[in-house]
Amino acid sequence: MNKVKQKDLILYSSLIILGLAAPYLFSAFKVQLTYLCVLIVLAMTWNLQGGEMGYNTFGNILFYGLGMYLTASVQVGMFFPLAEWTESGGEKTFVHTAAQYFQGIGVGLLVSAIIPAIVAGAIGYAILGLRGHYFAICTLGLGIAAGEIAGGIEIIGAGQGFTTPPFPAEIVDTEARGKFFYFLSFALLIGTFVFVKYIYGSRFKLILNAIRDNEDKAEAMGIQTMKYKITGWMCSAFFCGLAGGIMGGLIGYIDSTDVAFDGREMGVFMVLMAILGGKGTLWGPVIGATLFHFFKEGLWTLILGWQYVALGVLIVVIVIYFPEGLMGWLREKYPERFGEVIDEKDRKAQVELK
Amino acid sequence: MNKIAKLFVTFISAITLALVSFTSSFAKVEGEYIVLGSAISLTGKYSSNGVHTQNGYNMAVERINKMGGVEVQGKKYKFEIIYYDDESNPKRAAQLAERLIKQDGVHYMLGPYSSGLTKAIAPVTEKYKIPMVEANGASRSLFTKGYKYLFAVLSPANQYLEVAIDLAVEKNGGKGVKIAQAFEQDAFSQDVRLGILDAAKRTGSEIIIDDKLPKELNDMAATLAKVKAVKPDVLVVSGHTKGALTAIRQISEMKVDVPMLAMTHCDAAKLSKQHGKKSEFALCASQWHKNLSYKDKFFGSGKKYAKDFQKEFGYDPPYQSAESSAALLVFKDAFERANSFDRDAVRDALVDTEMQTFYGNIKFGPGGQNVAKPMILFQVRCKGDDCENRVVAPTKWASDKFYHPIPKWSERS
Numbered sequence: 108m109n110k111v112k113q114k115d116l117i118l119y120s121s122l123i124i125l126g127l128a129a130p131y132l133f134s135a136f137k138v139q140l141t142y143l144c145v146l147i148v149l150a151m152t153w154n155l156q157g158g159e160m161g162y163n164t165f166g167n168i169l170f171y172g173l174g175m176y177l178t179a180s181v182q183v184g185m186f187f188p189l190a191e192w193t194e195s196g197g198e199k200t201f202v203h204t205a206a207q208y209f210q211g212i213g214v215g216l217l218v219s220a221i222i223p224a225i226v227a228g229a230i231g232y233a234i235l236g237l238r239g240h241y242f243a244i245c246t247l248g249l250g251i252a253a254g255e256i257a258g259g260i261e262i263i264g265a266g267q268g269f270t271t272p273p274f275p276a277e278i279v280d281t282e283a284r285g286k287f288f289y290f291l292s293f294a295l296l297i298g299t300f301v302f303v304k305y306i307y308g309s310r311f312k313l314i315l316n317a318i319r320d321n322e323d324k325a326e327a328m329g330i331q332t333m334k335y336k337i338t339g340w341m342c343s344a345f346f347c348g349l350a351g352g353i354m355g356g357l358i359g360y361i362d363s364t365d366v367a368f369d370g371r372e373m374g375v376f377m378v379l380m381a382i383l384g385g386k387g388t389l390w391g392p393v394i395g396a397t398l399f400h401f402f403k404e405g406l407w408t409l410i411l412g413w414q415y416v417a418l419g420v421l422i423v424v425i426v427i428y429f430p431e432g433l434m435g436w437l438r439e440k441y442p443e444r445f446g447e448v449i450d451e452k453d454r455k456a457q458v459e460l461k
Numbered sequence: 462m463n464k465i466a467k468l469f470v471t472f473i474s475a476i477t478l479a480l481v482s483f484t485s486s487f488a489k490v491e492g493e494y495i496v497l498g499s500a501i502s503l504t505g506k507y508s509s510n511g512v513h514t515q516n517g518y519n520m521a522v523e524r525i526n527k528m529g530g531v532e533v534q535g536k537k538y539k540f541e542i543i544y545y546d547d548e549s550n551p552k553r554a555a556q557l558a559e560r561l562i563k564q565d566g567v568h569y570m571l572g573p574y575s576s577g578l579t580k581a582i583a584p585v586t587e588k589y590k591i592p593m594v595e596a597n598g599a600s601r602s603l604f605t606k607g608y609k610y611l612f613a614v615l616s617p618a619n620q621y622l623e624v625a626i627d628l629a630v631e632k633n634g635g636k637g638v639k640i641a642q643a644f645e646q647d648a649f650s651q652d653v654r655l656g657i658l659d660a661a662k663r664t665g666s667e668i669i670i671d672d673k674l675p676k677e678l679n680d681m682a683a684t685l686a687k688v689k690a691v692k693p694d695v696l697v698v699s700g701h702t703k704g705a706l707t708a709i710r711q712i713s714e715m716k717v718d719v720p721m722l723a724m725t726h727c728d729a730a731k732l733s734k735q736h737g738k739k740s741e742f743a744l745c746a747s748q749w750h751k752n753l754s755y756k757d758k759f760f761g762s763g764k765k766y767a768k769d770f771q772k773e774f775g776y777d778p779p780y781q782s783a784e785s786s787a788a789l790l791v792f793k794d795a796f797e798r799a800n801s802f803d804r805d806a807v808r809d810a811l812v813d814t815e816m817q818t819f820y821g822n823i824k825f826g827p828g829g830q831n832v833a834k835p836m837i838l839f840q841v842r843c844k845g846d847d848c849e850n851r852v853v854a855p856t857k858w859a860s861d862k863f864y865h866p867i868p869k870w871s872e873r874s
Contacts (some may be wrong), residue, residue: 200606
């Protein structure tokens with residue numbers, strides 16, 4: 108046992124060192140690295156529902172968008188009248204000092220973690236009774252509806268969009284902004300990973316799996332499935348909200364349907380990444396998100412105009428050849444490396460049966 | 462270490478190596494080329510206008526290069542543009558701007574298509590002090606943020622249809638009119654709406670329908686049903702190319718009678734070609750029209766530009782292409798006056814720009830918007846089945862009289 112721990116320690120510490128050194132090693136890629144951290148967080152949290160609990164949600168984008176608007180609103184609203192900031196036309200110019208900016212984003216992120224979690228609890232209470240496709244379709248509606256509603260609320264900019272506070276001008280270093288958002292998202296990534304890893308070692312994960320495998324049986328065994336389903340969703344919402352808050356600050360401009368409640372891109376990507384890597388595994392979403400991001404950044408611009416066709420092909424390839432994701436494929440190919448013992452006789456017997 | 466972990470570490474180190482070897486970015490001026498960068502909507506909801514923009518850029522690059530290029534410190538340089546596709550998505554646009562600047566080493570930017578995307582890119586160019594000449598971001602809020610490196614060759618969006626309201630009031634004997642309006646939920650159209658609100662206040666007009674339409678505008682039947690019921694004097698619609706097409710399609714299908722129809726993006730949507738007589742009498746705001754009498758030495762007159770453009774790309778240039786071409790002329794002029802590739806020197810030269818192009822006069826106001834060029838209005842008019850856009854306002858360039866009111870559908874053949 109101790110030996111295994113030591114190996115893990117080496118792996119984790121080298122990854123953390125790599126993560127900390129990355130913005131200095133690849134200075135020009137800070138923004139992409141920040142995106143990568145956020146994508147991994149989204150894929151990991153989606154995996155809690157889609158992978159572990161068996162509830163394919165398209166609604167996590169709701170919490171992401173909510174977090175984005177909340178962080179920006181708090182950051183502005185703490186120091187200036189929000190309505191005047193977002194007023195279409197925006198005749199007045201307000202400038203955050205460095206202290207205001209960082210205080211604002213700090214409090215904003217706190218709010219953007221808590222409120223989406225509460226919203227997830229409330230919505231979850233209402234709709235987590237649905238199962239299978241019904242749940243998926245219902246959550247799909249959530250994201251779309253949220254986008255349209257946000258597009259009509261004047262105080263957050265409505266259709267004009269919401270320009271988030273610019274990085275304080277007192278900080279002359281042009282690299283500072285990139286570093287700030289990178290380390291923020293990296294911290295979030297570590298937090299999420301530690302949390303999810305903790306869940307993987309807990310009874311909670313087994314309950315989620317029980318719900319996935321047979322919800323009625325789980326209930327019959329005395330598990331209050333609703334309670335656990337809601338808790339699971341609230342955990343995801345907590346981290347999605349934070350991810351959204353960070354992205355809002357990084358992008359600098361929030362549009363209701365294209366940036367915040369971006370179900371067409373982010374909402375689909377998080378599902379795709381988790382499935383690509385292998386849902387229901389700890390490392391799957393991490394690997395999936397990383398591969399996906401590299402694929403996207405590397406190839407996207409080489410095939411201008413055809414990128415979505417390529418994405419479509421990628422989805423088809425994943426579903427046909429790696430239905431269980433990369434981790435699932437590896438596990439099938441090299442089960443012994445995952446600590447699974449295979450009885451050769453038994454395996455052969457099964458093959459013959461077929 | 463177990464094998465999975467090993468695999469993972471190998472994977473990570475491979476990526477690390479790949480990235481390190483890739484980081485060597487190239488410079489803003491390479492050999493005889495001045496490299497400009499632009500994120501353009503080649504796919505997504507703005508793709509048709511994105512292509513108009515790109516064609517405009519390409520046309521000007523080719524022309525300037527052919528006619529000797531840009532002379533800086535006695536040496537001739539040529540323009541070259543690196544394009545990325547922003548997928549009509551602000552998030553992607555901001556990311557690509559960062560990529561152009563940090564990875565491709567671009568020091569001068571050309572704008573994207575649409576106000577929303579320009580809003581997303583401007584904070585990035587501003588942060589890195591990269592001069593950006595943009596030709597397709599008209600939202601007024603772009604020019605009130607105190608941006609120092611943003612220059613727009615076009616007039617702000619709130620001016621688009623203000624003139625139309627003035628015209629309607631004039632036709633109504635100076636009395637206020639009843640306005641019905643429907644605008645897409647996007648930065649540009651909402652700014653056009655603000656212009657109308659101002660004009661309504663000024664002229665004592667009343668707004669009786671004020672609808673917001675979704676993006677990806679494919680249906681506005683609900684608004685039109687209301688219009689049929691309350692009979693306004695003016696109907697104003699703005700929603701980029703799709704908005705213009707949808708409006709004409711449904712107005713003609715539902716036979717909505719309204720004395721005056723004011724829109725944006727009629728020329729980009731090729732309304733007169735696509736809908737022919739159905740689009741007749743639509744009044745459209747435009748930044749430019751080929752009949753205007755401006756001139757420059759690269760493209761000659763507007764008419765010549767239109768002819769060359771038609772030859773090159775096979776369609777009549779909408780103003781989106783013309784203004785995009787003008788952006789390159791502005792850059793060339795600024796480089797030559799700065800006589801340097803120093804970004805701040807180029808920026809200072811841009812501030813002092815005062816020139817005439819085939820597209821119009823260009824002089825930047827303190828916020829970066831072009832203050833030397835008025836908006837124009839044209840009306841779609843048909844002879845038989847042949848429809849074309851004729852300038853009706855301002856009077857200086859008007860080739861035709863403004864036709865008012867629009868005949869009822871029952872009286873139209």
